Amino acid sequence: MIDPLAGRPAYQQLADLLREGISSGKYPPRTPLPSAKTLSQEHGIAVGTVMRAFDMLREEGLVRTVAGRGVWVLPKD
């Protein structure tokens, strides 16, 4: 859950959730995460906020984002 009163910003909380989903196997390598639109609706946050979480994961090397295709989980090196 994303809690507006958690002190931690929403985009960081979402990045945490996605990171968890990746390491737990909920989002396996070579599969896409849910789309930004889907995540924004499921969590009640703006699309731009979701994109910011995507930015973090990309910078961390966990995913690769492809316009028109989605955000893909990278295999562990």
Place this chain on the structure above:
Amino acid sequence: MIDPLAGRPAYQQLADLLREGISSGKYPPRTPLPSAKTLSQEHGIAVGTVMRAFDMLREEGLVRTVAGRGVWVLPKD
């Protein structure tokens, strides 16, 4: 100048300009960059776009941002 038709996004172009200003001595160490509001007006871009450029410089370790005080150029290590 920031050119909307340059192919490169505005926030990256601004980060380039600020990086240049830092390395050229226009923005010396231990001094603040112009505020986000000032930069947005000078370049005709949104405040949010300026903040995104600030994010880049911070991640690169070139500046330190302090809410309420500004964006400060760090001395070279």
Place this chain on the structure above:
DNA sequence: GCCCATTTGTACGTATGTATG
């Protein structure tokens, strides 16, 4: 301690661009 102005930080909703299939 309390207001006030300034400044960064987060978030929203919307619009448009670009890429993919």
Place this chain on the structure above:
DNA sequence: GCATACATACGTACAAATGGG
């Protein structure tokens, strides 16, 4: 051409931190 999805950008609104009076 069309639908989907990420990418950029806008303008706005508040929140939070800082410093001065």
